[in-house]
Amino acid sequence: MNKRVFIIISILVATVAGFILSCNSKGPAATNSVPEVVSYNYHIRPILSDKCFACHGPDANKRKASFRLDIEDSAFAPLKETKGALAIVRGKPEQSELYKRITSKDPSYLMPSPESHLAVLNDHEIALIKKWIEQGAKYEKHWAFVAPKKAALPTVENKEWCKNEVDFFVAKKMEDQNLRPNEEADKERLLKRVSFDLTGLPPSVEMMDKFLADNSANAYEKIVDELLKSPRYGEKMAVHWLDIARYADSYGYQDDNIRTQWPWRDWLIHAFNTNLSYDKFLTWQMAGDMLPNATKEQVLATAFFRNHKYTEEGGVVPEEYRIEYILDKTKTYGRGIMGVTIECAQCHDHKYDPFSQKDYYDLFAFFNNTKEEGYEGDVSTSKPAKNPILAISDSDVHNILSYINKKDTGKLTVSVMGERDSLRKTFILGRGAYDNPTVEVMPNAIPAVMPFDTVKLARNRLGLALWTTNKSNPLTARVFVNQMWQELFGRGIVKTTGDFGMQGELPTHPELLDWLAVDFMESGWDIKRLMKKIMMSATYRQSSKVSPEKLKEDPENILLSRGPRYRVPAEFVRDIVLASSGLLNNTIGGPSVKPYQPPGLWEGATSGRGVLAKYEQDHGQDLYRRGMYTFIKLTVPPASMMIFDASNRDQCEVKRSKTNTPLQALVMMNDPTVLEASRVLSQSLVAKSGDAKNNIVTAFRLVVCRKPTDKETKILESYYDEEFQLYQQKKMDAKTTIAVGESQVNEKIDAIKTAALMKTIQAIYNLEETITKT
Structure with a gap:
């Protein structure tokens, strides 16, 4: 085996091994000791929930022996x-x-x-x-539906390690597990x-x-502050919210024509960069059009x-699809903002959570x-935006909406929310079918979470937004804090990010989650402060090295x-390559673009109608x-x-999968x-220096973000x-190798040196560490 083949195989082996390590899905070693005090929650x-609720839980249709x-x-x-007999x-x-x-050996009694096919x-x-029965069998309200409270910081032995409040909760948990x-x-x-x-x-x-x-004591904090001020911060933060918002550049379904929602994406980046408080961030997106004297920015947010x-298919039943759109809004609100699977109650009472079908349609009514x-209309007559729309003029872009990156002077329209003058009636839909209305309902928030009448609110989307951002709401702050923790650690404090209900996983550090949630609200829902709080902790700053003992234990x-x-997420794999090479176009916002893509993908999955029938690559x-x-x-x-593993945004x-x-x-x-x-x-490095070793070291630093070891340098030099x-x-042709991509090839520099270094840099890009956050 020659060195070239050996290095390529080594890279692939390292990549696969690193991916397996970074995505290991085994659970922690469970402790079998019974705690001193057994908690219902x-x-x-x-x-x-796992073994009994299927037959003796909330779902009346599946319930056995009329027993819950x-x-x-x-x-x-x-x-x-x-x-x-009494159950308990x-x-x-x-x-x-x-x-x-549960202790019987008789199958007919067990x-x-x-x-039931349950273990x-x-x-x-x-x-x-x-x-638990011996201690009185005390029931508790589900933990996520109880308002969070700031617990006192736990006493820990390793308090010298702690840099802020986050670390006390983490250190306590570690010490409990030695x-x-x-x-x-x-x-x-x-x-x-x-x-x-x-x-x-x-x-x-x-x-x-x-x-x-x-070497100053606050060197790290200065870097954190500098990066928080970067306009790139808003772009990074926006990606997760684009997944929640199911943002895309086409309408879906068969014709899948073009849409123009990108000005909302520009607003989203702007909102994160200006550190719009999370309560306003939600309120504007949920009901900005209903605010008193609503501005164009607040209406744009409702996109x-x-x-x-x-x-856009001819022959559809309009009411069927109108209902589908409201179902989608309800699901997005429930999963993305409240962290509950309320959509499971569309056709029947929720099987596990205390959400009835009526509760679902009460919530549905806010969006109806x-x-x-x-x-x-069909694709031949469709518009880039669906009614109701917000028209954005050149004057708007030059003045009140200056963050929108509008390149041309054409008409720009965005689909936004708009409320009818008269109230549309809402009914429980039998089995969730659009054409089977049964009992009429009125707008009401999820009662198991928090009664809507806790504060006096209008029964409309604005009232729902204010209910959602009320500091007594037990879910809103917890859910967002958990999402941000997931963004930083790859796993939420609650692993089931979209399910804080009874089938969701319990928080690994409940007191920490609650402390952060309350602190977040007390800070005025300050997102940048939340991010800095977590990132300044000793917990976040730890080395990612793992010993065999720790890997086995946890x-x-x-x-x-x-x-x-x-x-790193899919978008940032691309960003690493572009930024490290110097190719990155730093423009913020604007319409989406079409980079290189294998030919024929769109053409093989299109109706043949509309402007997106054929993929036309940008240049x-x-x-x-x-x-x-x-x-x-x-x-x-x-x-x-x-x-x-990017979201397909439908x-x-x-939470994205990791494969x-x-x-x-x-x-x-x-x-x-x-x-x-x-x-x-x-070619950029070769143009500056003919020293191969220095060029390899510089390339390694740009791509991997650290200096290579002597061993790594020698392997790459070889x-x-x-x-x-x-x-x-002449066993390979240098000019053929470097003739790739549309950017200009520098004919003045040595083609052989450029090609050899190009292949070496390609090998660096293929290192597992390159696209891994360590």
């Missing part, structure tokens, strides 16, 4: 089908029918019953239930981490040198709810009074005894825009980004953007020398 309800275990009154009532007798498990059945309880679960935190990450890796998390871009060499040379798919229609890093390590500087500006056609999302998504496939390595080895970036960076010899001996 944290110990008992998860067992009942999910509510206290029913759980302690005499059993109808077992005379004289406080303090007496041996007299409790629940305990007797619960869960064999025909029987294990010894640890039985021991928990026994002790774990110690990692040392702080070295300055190069820490800078890369914080730069990726706040801008989505690698730090420049100048920033690296400045940070390495700064958030209009990003869903729209049909919009002016939008189910069908406006493979998912639930206890946070090491720093985060995972592949010039538009080829080098950030990943977030790549044109998203809903029926055929960008291939390279989908391979790296519905609200709060490892050979296609990801193939993209990094063959994508025209990667090849062109390798060539451009190579690879460079081998490639150089192959080109020099």
Whole structure:
């Protein structure tokens, strides 16, 4: 095996191994000790939810023996089908029918019953239930529906490690499991981490040198503050919210014609950069059009709810699709903002959470009074925006909406929210069918979360927005804090980011989540302050190195005894390549662009009608825009980004999947953007210096964001020398190699040196560490 083949195989092996490590999905080693005090919320309800609620829970249609275990009154009532028996007798498990059945050896008596196909309880679960009954079988309201409170900071042994309040809660959890935190990450890796998390871009060499040379006590804080002020911050933060908002550049369905919602994306970036408080951020998007003397900016913000798919197919039933649009809004509100699966109650009462079908349509009613229609015409007569629309003039862009990057003088329209003058009636829809209205309902928020009448509010979208951002609401701040934690650590404090309900996972650090939520609200819903608070913690700053012992004890890093390590999101894989090579077009905002894409993808999945029937690649500087500006056609999302687990944006998504496939390595080895970036960076370095070693070290720093070790340098030098010899001996053609991409090839510099260094840089781009936040 020659050196060239060996290096390529080594790179692929390192990539796969790193991906596996960064996406390891095993759970932590569970402790089998029964706690001194057994909690219904944290110990008992998860067992009942998994093993009992399917037959004895909220869903009346599936309930057996008219018996419920999910509510206290029913759980302690005499059993109808077992005379004289009680399911739970406080303090007496041996007299409790629940305990007797879960411990029975008789299949006809055992619960869960064999025909339910649910696993029987294990010894640890039985021991928990026994002790809970012995301690009085106290029921508790679901933790997420109780308003958060700031707990006192726990007492910890390792208080010298703690840099702020976050660390006390984390240290306590670690000490309970006999774990110690990692040392702080070295300055190069820490800078890369914080730069990726706040801008989505690698730090420049100048920033690296400045940070390495700064030995002041607040050197790290200065870098955090600098990055928070960067206009790139708004772009990075916007990507997660674009997933929630299901933002795309086409309407979906078969014709999938073009739409013009990008001015809302420009507003979104602007809102994050100006640090619009989260309560206003939500209120404007939910009901900006209903605010007194609403400004064009506040109305533009409501485009958030209009990003869903729209049909343009002839022959559809308009009311069917109008209802579909309202269902989508309701789901987006529930999952993206409230963190609950309220959509499960569209057709019947929720099977696990205390949400009835009536509760669902009460919430649905808030969105059911919009002016939008189910069908406006087919693709041949459609407009780039659907009614109601906001028209944005050149005067608006030059004055009140100056953050909108409008290139031409043509008419610009955006789909926004608009309320009807008269109230449209809302009905519970039998089995969720648009043509089966039953009982009429009125707008009302989710009562299990917080009564709508806690404060006097109008029963419209603005009232719902104010209910949502009321500081007594137990979910809003928790859900957003959890999403931001997920953005920084790759995993939320609540792993099920979109489900804070009874089937969702419990928070790993409940007191920390509540402390951060309350602190966030007390700060005036200050998003930048929240980000800085977490990032200044010792928890965040830890090295991501993992020992075999820690990997075995806590493979998912639930206890946070090491720093985060995972592949960056799809958009930022592209950004790393463009930024490090010098190709990146730094323009912020504006219409989406169409970079390189394999031919025939759109043509093979289109109706043949409309301006998007054929993929027409952009040219010039538009080829080098950030990943977030790549044109998203809903029926055929960008291939390279989908391979790296980007959201396809057809519905609200709060957490992306993480997969490892050979296609990801193939993209990094063959994508025209990667090849062109390798060539451009190579010719830039060769034009300045003929010293191959220095050029390799500089390229490594630009791409990987640290200085290479001597061993790494020697391996890359060896690879460079081998490639150089192959080109020099005419076994490969240098000019053919560098003839990639639309950017100009510098004919004045040595083609062989450029090609050899280009191949070396391509190898660096293919390192697992390059696209991994460590």
